[in-house]
Amino acid sequence: MRAADGTPLKVSIARAMRRNRLLALGLIAPLFFFILFSFIVPIVDMSLRSIDNSVVPGVLPNTTAALRDWDGEGLPPEATFAALAADINAGRESREIGKVATRLNYEVSGMRGTIMGTARKIARIEEGPYKEALIEANKDWGETETWLLLKRLSDPYTFGYYLNAVDMRFDSVGNVVAQPEFRQIYVNLFIRTLWMSLLITGLTILLGYPIAHLMATLPLRYSNLLMILVLLPFWTSLLVRTTAWIVMLQSEGVINSLMVWIGLIANDARPQLVHNKIGTIIAMTHILLPFMVLPLYSVMKTIPPSYMRAARSLGANQLTAFVRVYMPQTMAGVGAGCILVFILAIGYYITPELVGGTSGTLISNLIAYHMQQSLNWSLAAALGVILLGTVAALYFIYNRIVGIDNMKLG
Amino acid sequence: MALPSYAGPVERIWYYSYRVACGAIFVFLIAPILVVIPLSFNSVPFFTFTPEMLSFDPAGYSLRWYRDFLNNPQWIHSLQNSFIIAIASTILSTTLGTLAALGLSRPYTPYKSVIMGILISPMIVPLIISATGMFFFYTSIGLAQTHLGIILAHTALGTPFVVITVTATLVGFDQSLIRAAQNLGAAPTTVFFRVIMPLILPGVISGGLFAFITSFDEVVVVLFLADFDQRTIPLQMFSGLREQISPTILAVATLLVLISVLLLTTLELLRRRSERLRGLSPQ
Numbered sequence: 086m087r088a089a090d091g092t093p094l095k096v097s098i099a100r101a102m103r104r105n106r107l108l109a110l111g112l113i114a115p116l117f118f119f120i121l122f123s124f125i126v127p128i129v130d131m132s133l134r135s136i137d138n139s140v141v142p143g144v145l146p147n148t149t150a151a152l153r154d155w156d157g158e159g160l161p162p163e164a165t166f167a168a169l170a171a172d173i174n175a176g177r178e179s180r181e182i183g184k185v186a187t188r189l190n191y192e193v194s195g196m197r198g199t200i201m202g203t204a205r206k207i208a209r210i211e212e213g214p215y216k217e218a219l220i221e222a223n224k225d226w227g228e229t230e231t232w233l234l235l236k237r238l239s240d241p242y243t244f245g246y247y248l249n250a251v252d253m254r255f256d257s258v259g260n261v262v263a264q265p266e267f268r269q270i271y272v273n274l275f276i277r278t279l280w281m282s283l284l285i286t287g288l289t290i291l292l293g294y295p296i297a298h299l300m301a302t303l304p305l306r307y308s309n310l311l312m313i314l315v316l317l318p319f320w321t322s323l324l325v326r327t328t329a330w331i332v333m334l335q336s337e338g339v340i341n342s343l344m345v346w347i348g349l350i351a352n353d354a355r356p357q358l359v360h361n362k363i364g365t366i367i368a369m370t371h372i373l374l375p376f377m378v379l380p381l382y383s384v385m386k387t388i389p390p391s392y393m394r395a396a397r398s399l400g401a402n403q404l405t406a407f408v409r410v411y412m413p414q415t416m417a418g419v420g421a422g423c424i425l426v427f428i429l430a431i432g433y434y435i436t437p438e439l440v441g442g443t444s445g446t447l448i449s450n451l452i453a454y455h456m457q458q459s460l461n462w463s464l465a466a467a468l469g470v471i472l473l474g475t476v477a478a479l480y481f482i483y484n485r486i487v488g489i490d491n492m493k494l495g
Numbered sequence: 496m497a498l499p500s501y502a503g504p505v506e507r508i509w510y511y512s513y514r515v516a517c518g519a520i521f522v523f524l525i526a527p528i529l530v531v532i533p534l535s536f537n538s539v540p541f542f543t544f545t546p547e548m549l550s551f552d553p554a555g556y557s558l559r560w561y562r563d564f565l566n567n568p569q570w571i572h573s574l575q576n577s578f579i580i581a582i583a584s585t586i587l588s589t590t591l592g593t594l595a596a597l598g599l600s601r602p603y604t605p606y607k608s609v610i611m612g613i614l615i616s617p618m619i620v621p622l623i624i625s626a627t628g629m630f631f632f633y634t635s636i637g638l639a640q641t642h643l644g645i646i647l648a649h650t651a652l653g654t655p656f657v658v659i660t661v662t663a664t665l666v667g668f669d670q671s672l673i674r675a676a677q678n679l680g681a682a683p684t685t686v687f688f689r690v691i692m693p694l695i696l697p698g699v700i701s702g703g704l705f706a707f708i709t710s711f712d713e714v715v716v717v718l719f720l721a722d723f724d725q726r727t728i729p730l731q732m733f734s735g736l737r738e739q740i741s742p743t744i745l746a747v748a749t750l751l752v753l754i755s756v757l758l759l760t761t762l763e764l765l766r767r768r769s770e771r772l773r774g775l776s777p778q
Contacts, residue, residue, distance in 0.1 A: 102603060105601065105602075105603055106603055106604065106605055108598075108601070109598040109599075109601040109603070109604040109605075110598065110604070110605070111598070112594045112595060112597050112598030112601075113594075113595045113598035113599060113604075113610060113614075115591055115594060115595070116591040116592060116594065116595035116614060116654060116658075117595070117610065117613065117614065119591055119650070119651070119654075120613060120614055120616070120617065120651055120654065121613075123629075123647045123648065123650070123651040124616065124617050124625065124628075124629075124651040125613065125616070126632060127625075127628035127629045127631065127632035127633070128620065128624065128625070128628040129628075130628060130631055130632045130635075131624070131627055131628035131631055131632075134631060292520050292523070295513065295516055295517050295520065296517050296520050296521065299513075299514075299517045311521065313759070313763075314521050314524055314525050315524060316759055317525065317528065317755065317756065317759060318524050318525065318527075318528060320708065320755040320758055320759045320762075321528055321751070321752055321755045322711075322712045322729065322748070322751045322752075322755065323712055323714070323729075324712070324714065324729045324732040324733060324736075324748070324751075325528070325531065325748040325751050325752060326527060326528065327736070328531065328732065328736060328744055328745065328748050329527035329528055329530060329531045329748070330527055331542075331736065332527075332530060332531060332534060332542045332543075332745070333526075333527050333530060335542065335543075337541070337542070337543050338542065338543060339530055339543065339544065342543060342544070371523065371524065371527065374524060375524075403506055403509070428619065431621070432620075432621020432622065432623060432624070433621075434621075434622060434623045434715055435714055435715065435733065438737075439733070439736050439737065449621060449623040452623050452624075452627060453623060456627055456630065456719070462631070465627060466627065466631075469623070469624045469627050469628075472621060472623075472624060473620060473621070473624050476619060476620065476621060477619075480619050484612075
């Protein structure tokens with residue numbers, strides 16, 4: 086078979102298909118490269134930062150080179166001390182030395198003082214022997230442990246931040262040990278984040294299932310009206326809804342005043358409803374409820390009401406018919422809604438930050454804390470990668486159950 | 496779902512208590528938003544209903560916080576920033592997203608699911624992680640603390656919504672219409688603007704509205720990327736709620752509720768129109 090211009094039909098079709106594919110890829114390319122540049126590269130960049138350990142080798146290059154041959158017994162030779170003195174002096178002049186001090190302080194608290202104290206005195210040490218002079222400046226330099234720490238941090242990559250993120254650390258000889266008890270916060274926070282997200286997901290099912298069912302079974306005229314009550318919060322700014330809950334829940338707020346007015350509680354015994362766990366749970370349940378109702382509703386609307394009538398006429402009572410006939414058909418919607426709400430909940434930041442106080446904050450808040458206040462960016466990145474991994478796994482399941490193409494919005 | 500005539504007393508009780516419970520849940524959904532509105536007209540700086548307000552005494556109400564909002568250059572500046580950033584990123588993400596959705600909906604597009612996964616990823620990744628990554632990267636290339644940086648970041652966050660809504664509109668799109676137009680001698684641009692665009696317009700507009708509200712409402716990325724000059728309304732509210740809380744925030748919140756009502760109405764009208772065009776619903 087040949088096409089009109091004489092080329093074999095097979096070749097001609099293959100050429101047309103190739104052109105089609107190229108055209109499609111050409112249409113996708115601008116967005117693809119845009120997302121790659123503005124989103125994927127930053128995320129990868131952040132992930133690399135979680136294993137980045139270049140501060141010590143970067144600022145103390147001579148010391149790390151000298152320590153490479155040291156066997157870790159006793160104190161390193163005079164040449165290493167001389168290298169350290171030169172590095173600290175250079176670091177003081179370039180003002181980079183503070184980074185090393187901070188980095189070492191993450192590992193052993195008190196190291197900031199050691200480094201900064203030595204840096205202040207370094208100008209006075211003009212010539213060797215540097216060993217005595219440095220130990221004179223700060224006695225930590227006479228400890229094998231200090232040098233072992235420097236040697237351990239000479240490697241430009243580390244998994245130390247991931248260990249920190251699960252409440253572990255390297256000890257002075259490089260073994261993995263648990264953090265001292267007062268520094269163990271992250272595992273508990275991960276557990277709290279998962280537990281609160283589960284609870285919030287459960288509450289959204291509890292509240293979302295009945296109203297989705299009601300909207301799916303009412304005539305379209307009424308259900309469209311009710312739908313507005315679901316969609317209005319969905320479209321309202323997150324900040325507005327969080328503000329609203331602060332106003333509702335504070336001790337002089339609407340809910341407490343209402344309860345006092347009814348006589349449910351005494352005026353001087355108003356319970357604390359906001360800036361704690363309860364505040365986070367109530368506000369987040371409200372904010373995420375539409376994400377449960379919408380997938381449930383779209384599944385329930387496809388279930389013919391005749392199935393329930395058939396079950397009833399075959400002798401099932403209302404409850405049996407509902408549990409054995411109706412509920413199994415809604416499970417796809419429940420699954421989709423649950424995973425959607427759960428994914429959103431474990432990464433939530435704004436609402437817990439504003440209404441969570443200290444007991445109601447989640448892992449995101451700690452990431453933000455390390456980004457903005459403690460400035461331990463690598464630890465923030467390690468926590469972020471763990472969170473990202475969890476979300477990616479959940480998304481994979483979501484894609485298996487629902488398929489991203491079937492996602493409905495609004 | 497009306498109560499069947501054969502329902503027994505237990506079923507009746509169950510039916511009415513179910514209705515009451517549903518009513519309570521709808522109140523839970525809508526009450527916080529409605530409560531903010533009257534409180535924003537409070538004449539005293541409290542976040543609660545004063546006795547004057549409850550007795551509908553006109554002295555209990557005032558426009559004080561709205562005047563405060565309009566006379567505060569910081570709020571006005573944030574409002575301008577919010578609109579500039581949201582409109583610019585909406586235009587960018589709608590254009591890029593629509594093109595990509597057209598490519599994704601063509602038959603025989605290779606690696607469809609992988610590409611879709613990457614394009615959708617900004618919607619799935621928790622905002623705090625996106626913001627962290629963008630902070631590092633945008634700082635290193637000098638885009639942090641610029642309007643452009645925030646616009647690009649918001650464009651990335653908004654495109655998944657455009658891709659999803661436009662792809663959904665294209666599901667029922669008859670690809671042979673394109674071939675017919677080409678057959679009749681239309682140039683590719685003519686095909687796009689005269690044949691494809693009118694048919695997918697509702698999807699494009701609703702995707703654009705999603706992109707707009709995503710940017711307009713976004714605070715985490717702005718928190719990490721913005722300097723004082725790039726403050727937006729949500730960031731201003733966020734820091735207001737954290738530091739010195741003033742009822743001006745309630746006035747702003749009321750205005751934002753108004754905007755969301757407008758958006759919701761537009762979307763609903765669009766949905767009705769497209770359902771009517773597809774003949775899905777009775778007039």
